[in-house]
Structure formats: structure tokens, C-alpha cells
Amino acid sequence: MAKDTKPRRPRAETPKGFRDYFGAEVTERNRMLEKIAEVYRLHGFDALETSGVETVEALGKFLPDVDRPNAGVFAWQEEAVPGGGHGDWLALRYDLTAPLARVAAQYRNDLPSPYRRYAMGPVWRNEKPGPGRFRQFYQCDADTVGAASVAADAEIIAMLADALEAAGIARGDYLVRVNNRKVLNGVLEAMGVTDAHQAAAVLRTIDKFDKVGEAGVRELLTTGRTDASGAEIEGVGLQPAQADPVIAFLTSRGETNDETLSNLRIAVGASAMGAEGADELAQIAATLDAMGMGADRVVIDPSVVRGLGYYTGPVFEAELTFEILDDKGRKRQFGSVAGGGRYDDLVERFTGQKVPATGVSIGVDRLLAALREKGLAGADMAGPVVVTVMDRDRMADYQSMAAELRAAGIRAEVYLGNPKNFGNQLKYADKRGAPVAVIQGADEAARGVVQVKDLVLGAKIAAQASVEEWKAQPAQVEVPRGDLVRAVSEILSR
């Protein structure tokens, strides 16, 4: 059949797991990131933008003998080099830390040390897409490389609080909570846990503190526990007394940082590592104090456990404390929007040298969602004033009106579709979210006037009415042509 010989048209589809961002979605995110970047620059951090593509070797996720490296990243092999050797494997970056490690090693003789840098941009993950989970998304990181002092951690913690406020989160609506992996290590020493597997099991148990509470943690650390569904969960097998330091650690938060620190020093007992961790937290608290960071913004809180397994020293997390309604209509705190901590193996795999580093990552989509939740994003992203076209031969006049409006800083455009059907122009203005329409037919032009229509008031009726009905709306005023900008400004300021 003739039908079969016709080549199939290509599908116009976003690839699976990717999405497109339109208008305010783009500008709101960019504005938020730029406000954060300003805070980072003010703190002496420099921008770094690496390309989206790295060698798989530099990313370091894969064994060199894997045939097709694809676990978690998008990767491909370069063409073979003429005259020998196969091409490099390249991949899209999966985060902003791996490229920082590469840069810190590659330019180690040229970069200032310590090197403070921020980076904002897309990263890619070759994962099964799910609802709200995309294979390209934004990250926003700031790190200090080469500073062993916890003053660097304190600085980043304070900077995070400033960044959240710059983005629009009010003081009182967020809290940065600080903990330290070294204190936990001290607790493990005080417990007499030296086996790495057992330590890991304790960490996993601590992670469940929020869910199962003190009694549950005690059960999990010792003989095990029966959960709500009746399932038996095996215990770590410690003696009941061994659980005491962990409980002391998790519940050590006092009314003040000083009180918390006293409790922590008790929890770590005689452990030197634990004392070092508590000293570091004390130093961080003192530095934050000197920087004017009150307890309404940052607190020492040993119940922060996220990231304790990954980081090697101070760990911190920023939570938004206001309530939202979840999917089921129940109130809950908005929760975590940023986190970070100290890690010391950033460039070691490249250079063999341990370089201390500490950093923070803000969850871009989470924070943006929070700003939207609070009505703080996109207030100024209204659609443009639409100058309608009543008379096709007078396009130059209409363009001149739009140009005048723009010269006054008002977003404006001329309708550029087929002007025949005036209803289409109004539907268009509606689709654009236009706050105002400007109309000038032949009779208005002859009388030297224009019609200025408030669409926020009249939108719904307008989409169905005829030109005549539409003109009769009370939200519409006729003004001298020379008063166009003034009349539009007036409506916009309503």
C-alpha cells in the first residue's frame, strides 16, 4: 500500500526522564541561583564552570575493563584515534564534586590554596526515571579545598544561612543543624565498638532514631525488634550498657550550644577522638557566634545523622521549619533543603595526597519548591502587555506603541498572528497571562485615542465576547494616544 512507503515522521518527544522548563520556571530558578551566588561571592568564593562532559577515568566511577560503563551515568566511547589506541570513554557528570576533584588536582599549582569555589549547573543521572525524579537536574555547590581548620566549616555553615535568607527564606523559617562525625566515632569508642561492620550497623541504627525513638534504638542495638508490621528485625547484638553512649549522643541537644557540648563530652567518655570532635564543634559554635549567627539560625544538634556515614568531620543540614500539607493533606515540616560537611579524600585518587575539603550542596528543586510554597517566587513574571492589531496596515503604529511601553520598562509585545479574528487575539493575550491589552481601530486612530483594557479584571468574559461586548467592559478605558504609557502603568500598579 502507498501508505506503507511513506516514511514515518519523527516523534516530537522529550527523551524519557527528561523535561522542558518554560518561562517563569527558568527565570525563577536563575534568579534564586543568582541571589545565592551573590552571597557566595561576597564570602570570597569564585565561580567554577566545568563542561558537562568528563572522561570516565576522571569521574572514577568505573573499572577500566568494563565493556560499557553505564551504571548510573550516560557514557560513550570516543572514536578510535587514527594510528593506534581506542578512544577515551566520556560521560556526562553526575554531580559537581567529581569535576571539582579533577580541577583541584589538575590546577593544583595555579589555584589559590585554600581554594573556595561555587558551582551551579545541570548534572545527569542514568537512572530509571520516576514521578518527580528526572535524569537531568540542577545542583548548587560551594566547597573550600585545602583548609584543615574547622573555621572553613563554620564559614560555609554561616554562608548557607545567609544564602537561604538571600533566596527569600525568612529568619525563623529555617534552621541549620550541625553535628560531627568525630563525636560519633568517639561514641563508638566509648561503646567499645571497634569492628568496622559492627560500626556500620550502629550507623544504620542511628539513622532510624527519627522513626523508632530511643527505646527502638536500644532494641535494635541489642537483641532486635519487632516492627509495626510484625516483622522481626535482627539486633546488632551489643550489651544493653553499650547502647547508653549512643542514646546519650542522640539526645544530647540542650537548651544552648554550651549545654549540648557538655552532654556530648559525657557521651564520648574518655575517647580522645570524641573530645576532638566536641572541641571542633565548640570552635565552630564560637566562630558562628563571632559572625553574629544566633541560635535562631544555627545550632549544634547531635541528632543530625544524615551524611554521618559519608563525611569525616563536621556535618550539617539546613531544614525549613514551616509546615506544608503533604500529598494526603496532613501537616508536616517542609524539611531538608541543603546539607554538607567535611571530607578528606577529594583529590587523593589523582595525586595520592589527602587534601582536606568541606562543602555544602543546596537542593535546587527543593528550595525552589519551598519558595513557591511561600509565594516567594516569580512575583514579577507577569505576561507582557499585548498590543492588539485591529488594522493590519498599521503594524508600524502598533510596534511604536509597544516600543513606547518598553522604553518605560513595561514588558510589551504586538500580536503577530493572523489578526483577522479578534477573538483569537484575546485568547492569545489570555494564554500569555497578559495583564493589559491595548486596542486601536481605525476610528480610535482617527480620534487620536487608544483603548486600554485591564485583562486581570475582564479575562474570563473577554475570551467569549465579541469585540463590541468586550469593549463595553468597565475595565476598559479610552485615553488620548499620548497618555498610553501613563494609563497602562496605572492599571499595572493596581
Add this chain to the structure above:
Amino acid sequence: MAKDTKPRRPRAETPKGFRDYFGAEVTERNRMLEKIAEVYRLHGFDALETSGVETVEALGKFLPDVDRPNAGVFAWQEEAVPGGGHGDWLALRYDLTAPLARVAAQYRNDLPSPYRRYAMGPVWRNEKPGPGRFRQFYQCDADTVGAASVAADAEIIAMLADALEAAGIARGDYLVRVNNRKVLNGVLEAMGVTDAHQAAAVLRTIDKFDKVGEAGVRELLTTGRTDASGAEIEGVGLQPAQADPVIAFLTSRGETNDETLSNLRIAVGASAMGAEGADELAQIAATLDAMGMGADRVVIDPSVVRGLGYYTGPVFEAELTFEILDDKGRKRQFGSVAGGGRYDDLVERFTGQKVPATGVSIGVDRLLAALREKGLAGADMAGPVVVTVMDRDRMADYQSMAAELRAAGIRAEVYLGNPKNFGNQLKYADKRGAPVAVIQGADEAARGVVQVKDLVLGAKIAAQASVEEWKAQPAQVEVPRGDLVRAVSEILSR
């Protein structure tokens, strides 16, 4: 040997043909793009951000039976779908127009029509890298999809002029020149050229007008030409009289747009297509006039030939007219930084329908280079004030000083490296481009004062001198601790 058993460390290298951008390189570009985006939004254009990844099918560069699509793009195949079928081929976008075409087709029922959008972001080309040519670079596009009227072209042309000024190019330092492919088609008709191959040969010849001039074009269109190196270049084989309309076309620019248009109408003779093209240019000229765009900003200029082969209607190009020195120290005009025009096949391959579109693309790296050439980029990208550390136990004090400076809007940081060697701190401040260093040792602290050092004056000597010598520099002042911010502000305002 033991040496051989040690695993090789990964190389810390940017992949071939890619590069990293540091500090001001990033912020200057972002600021320039944001200024341009503001102009685009003011004109009613909406942001669109598609992901870096598209299906190869949507990009449409490749035949479906090609085993490994890699001519010009970075592409890879998705994992096979469990239970049948091989995975889609995905690729990094090579420009911002192909994703626009996909979006315009995919969302055609939801987008306003006409759809004005701008897009800014990286694109990727799998090409052999060369000096100054990278495999990832930025594009900055604005297009109107679905507007047949040349009012849309006029609007984009005016917007381009506004965007260049917003970016920092002064009026008089640029010129947007406008031509029309339909006029050229009229000229071809007037010449009696109907064969497509011959028409293409005429287009190629026109492209050489800048180099070989009127006499050279006449030779190339007829019997051929011997170039400067003595090489024989074959002619198109037209009769001498047939060359007249082309020459008339190329040399038709007059003192005013009206004069140019009269000359063009003569060049196209009796061609209806040519007359239509001239009418369109006349309409564009009238619209630009109504928008207040003078001949110092935009002119009709038929000698613009770039893009005539690609576009189907109006074509335009923005040139920077100031002079720079080229690699060999010779003066030359900076040249083209943006171009665009009308094309009508944007979504046809997806939907089968021709949709008129017109757009502009600004050469991001070129324009940024021009701003740097004029000293207009990065004026405010000075390094931070560095608070040095004389006394490791008083980090909190130093952090407090930096916090005060930041609260006054001054970029400031505390030195976070090992403070033992003060010379290293000064070298660090130098590397950071710090304008000011703040110093407070134990004696200054006891006396309640700080030392504030102008590094712009003293940088060179400072890097070598001892603490004592360095303190003796005249650029250094001792002020009460309470006057820190005032003293630093004073130096910065010098």
C-alpha cells in the same frame, strides 16, 4: 617489578576539546546573558530551557539505519528495554534550534501562537577541536514561531540592537544590516537563472564579493578568474549582461533606506518575487522607523550575504564597527557578533505542516570578547578583602571582621590555610587579586587597632618582604578596630 604492580592513578584532565571556566569568566558571561535576557523578556519573549539530551530521532541529523550516529554529535544508545526492542539513541543537542523545533511540535496545542521564546545554554559538537574551538560552547537564541508577518522580523532586529546596547556596546559601535533572500531570488529571475545548481553557484560567487570586488564577481560569474596565487578559478558560465542584476543588487546600498530600496527595485527588474522581497524590506524599514530605530543602528544593506543560502526571507547580521588589532597587529573591524533570519521549515518534519519562524542567534563568545576588548566586562570582579591570621587562636575575631565587611557589602574572607608562614598569606592574597589585606596581631589586638593594607599599591614588594618590612609600607594604615569598615571602604573607593 613492584612499580608495575601499582595501579596507575587516573589522569586529572579536562577531556580533549573541552575547557573549564574560572571566576570572572563565568560571572561576566552570566551577567551579559542576563542583560540580554532582560531585553528579550521586555519584548514579550519567554525563557525556554530544554535538557542537554535529545533523542537522535528528534534531532533529526541521522538516518535510522546508521549503526553509530556520531557525525557531529555526541550520541549513545540507551539500554535495551526489558521484554523487547533496543533502546533509543540519545544525543547531546548541537544547537538550540533543533530543540525548539521539537518543543514547537510537541506542545503545539498548548503554546501561545505566535510563540516567542529565548534560550541560552551550552551546546555540544563532536568535532575535531582546534585553537579557540571547543566541543562545548554557549548559544543565545531568540525566535518567533508561527508569525508570517515581517513585523516579527522587524521586532527581532530591533530587539537585537537593544540587546547589544544592554550588553554594553555603545550606539555607533554596532550596526545591524538587513537583506532579504527573496530579493536575491528576484535577482536570479532577472538574470534568467532557473537551474538550481547554477543558482547555488551564483550564491557562492556572491559570497566572495567582499574579497574580489565587483570586477572579480563579474569574472567569476562569466568566464572565470585567476586569483592572487595564480590559480585558475572556473567561471559560472553566464553571459556578461547576466551579471548586471547581481552587481546592481550587491551595490544597491544608497545613502538612505529609500534610496537603497529604489536601487533594489531596479535590480530585480520585472520579478514578482523580487518585488515582494523589496516590499518586505520596505515594511521592515517602516516598522523599525516607528520603533525609533535610526540608521545609526539598523540599515537595509543588500551586501549582507551571510545566511542567504540558508534563510528563506529577511536576513540580518549585527557587526561591531570599532577597530581592533588582529594577530598580526593590523587594524581591522571587530566584525559580526550576531545574525539571523526567516526560515519556514522548523516543525515540518514532525508535523508535515510548514510553520513560519524567524530568529536571531548572538555569538556569546564573540560578544564577550568584544566587551573585554572595550574594557566593559568584569569591572566589578575584584578579589575579596583578605583578613590575615596572625594568631591562630583568634580565628573567631578574624571571622567577625570579615562578617562586618560583608555586612557592608564588601567581598571579604579570612585566610584559611596554615597561618604559620605570613609570607604565604600575602602570596595567597596576591593570587586572589585581593585589593586589601587586614592584619591584627596580639599587640594590635591589645591596643584595639587593626592594620589595613592597600595591596594594589604594595602588592609587588609585599610578596617578598618580611612582616616587619611589609608593615612599614606607606600604603598601610593603622586604625581603631571600630573603624575597620570605614578604612577598607576608603581604600576600595580609591
